[in-house]
Amino acid sequence: MTKAIMIQGAGSNVGKSLLVAGIARACVARGLNVAPFKPQNMSNNAAVTVDGGEIGRAQALQARACGLDPVVDMNPVLLKPETDTGAQVIVQGQRFATMKARDYGKAKADLMPRVLESFHRLKKGRDLVIVEGAGSPAEINLRAGDIANMGFAEAADLPVLLAGDIDRGGVIAQLVGTHAVLPADDRNRIKAFLVNKFRGDPTLFADGASEIAARTGWHDLGTLPWFSDAWRLPAEDVMDIASRAGGAFKIAVPRLNRIANFDDLDPLVNEPDVTVEIIEPGRALPGDAHLVLIPGSKSTIADLADFRAQGWDVDLAAHLRRGGHVLGICGGYQMLGQEIIDQDGIEGTPGRVMGLGHLNITTYLEPKKTLAMTQAIHLASGKRLSGYEIHLGQSTGPDTSRAWLSVDGRPEGAASADGRVLGCYLHGLFSADGFRQVYLEQLGGQAGVTGFEARIDDTLEALAQHVENHLDLDRFLDLAQ
Structure with a gap:
């Protein structure tokens, strides 16, 4: 029994x-x-x-x-x-x-x-x-x-x-x-x-x-x-998200009001040569960050409005002018585009909202949610990784022609012409040691942790x-x- x-x-x-x-x-x-x-x-x-x-x-x-x-x-x-x-x-x-x-x-x-x-x-x-x-x-x-x-x-x-x-x-x-x-x-x-x-x-x-x-x-x-x-274990509660000091390579993560699926940060926090700094509301994005990572959001349009209210849109533009890099995952990816169209009022009043404009894509919010566990390949390096998708909406536009991932055989993600702004819908990509190493090295950092998944066990x-x-x-x- x-x-x-x-x-x-x-x-x-x-x-x-x-x-x-x-x-x-x-x-x-x-x-x-x-x-x-x-x-x-x-x-x-x-x-x-x-x-x-x-x-x-x-x-x-x-x-x-x-x-x-x-x-x-x-x-x-x-x-x-x-x-x-x-x-x-x-x-x-x-x-x-x-x-x-x-x-x-x-x-x-x-x-x-x-x-x-x-x-x-x-x-x-x-x-x-x-x-x-x-x-x-x-x-x-x-x-x-x-x-x-x-x-x-x-x-x-x-x-x-x-x-x-x-x-x-x-x-x-x-x-x-x-x-x-x-x-x-x-x-x-x-x-x-x-x-x-x-x-x-x-x-x-x-x-x-x-x-x-x-x-x-x-x-x-x-x-x-x-x-x-x-x-070292994936956190669930938003209150458990915390900055963790490591090496000189700094990743700035704005704490969105409805931040979601922030387990993307866990492998990065575990890297001894990486500093992950959670930027609380009321603080500017730091000028010495190498990468600004905009995480997922449960309410993309509302969090985009709050992003602007914090002045982070201005900080992000300055970060890019200094030669910095930006990665948006899921909701953060949608925010980086030209426009978010919500014809069905999924996130509130039906309408369209201007994005941050750093990727030439348009996102259409749709009632049907994408839920999938996936296998992927980082196209530039051939490194394999696995992850999951959990989102409302689809993104399309010229910058998706520079997809940098292949997910279950289809192109995924978008990149700006200079390659310094990337976005995708794939969560969990940093859990793959090989990809994490390649990605950080491309930005001037380094990965020293191997066997991230084994460390959880x-x-x-x-x-x-x-x-x-x-x-x-x-x-x-x-x-x-």
Whole structure:
């Protein structure tokens, strides 16, 4: 019989996603067939699945930790914010609707059957399913119709492990406070707790853990020290994007308001001779950057307007006059063109918007989304790479005649006449060591990392051992049901 257990957090960003990945990998090392599941996720950093849909990037990493290909059932509801009050709703991998937060709240009850359908389908043939919650069950104002935390745990009849984050302070209040505010039925579902992100000797928190156990009646699964190599793993939360100092070769990345699929930065951040600088709103693009990389966006037209409002369009033009290089990926590619035409009002009011004008292309936004895992060749070097496409719209124009990639046998991308401005729809291209080396060398940098993909697996192995060393996994497995 398949067992399952749910990991919820006493707050947002307490490290649930990494916990699931590490515990799952540790359980796989014990010989178990494990799968990850998250009923509802909110992220613009999505992954394309082998069954032709999209899920949150964290669930794709968790699948990798389990030795599985990502499938849509691992994250049946994905919310991709487009504005401060609305999001695109992805159900079982496909676009379902675009909804305001209030309307989505009313629709959640109708989505629960789809969520349970995915959960039960995923359980087949498994020894264990580890379920990740979203946010915190302490947000009891969201309990009615909930499908992300206790609402799902109740519907699937799951035991719950509650994780707290000591790094932000107040972890005793986080955990004991959650116990205090939850209704009795939800409180009784929580069987154990753990404390995450401890810096220093975890035995120093023994008295604190005893206080939590005494005040809640929950089992103590352990205190997990800070995992210093977490930055080497693909991040899902936009709040986890950070600059990383390396060598003299500098890549400037403007933090778009609706930045999406920023895993393109991970291989570059791992390069010791490369400095990746995230440019926050209110700051100018640095004059000493060798490359400006404009990443993907969930709302290209709105982010283009914000790009101009920050004055980054002026900075970008100056960067090019100084002889700098520019790369736009997906939404960033669309922004670099002459015009974006949105006749169907996919991103707001129907109309056309002038682009930054550095590539002679026009983008037509279309309702049908392109979702594909792809194999590609860098035409100038012959280097092979793999990646994925996830976008609305197609781009065409004279500069596409200088396509610099071949994706599944078709030309992809565009280049300016002088070759200093490139764009494409392919995400994940820098994960290929050979291409990354060639590309950086062409711009005057160098790549020193080999086996980037293998390093992710090595880091997952280290995370699993970290979990095994500090948490009571025997009790964890005993609690699953």
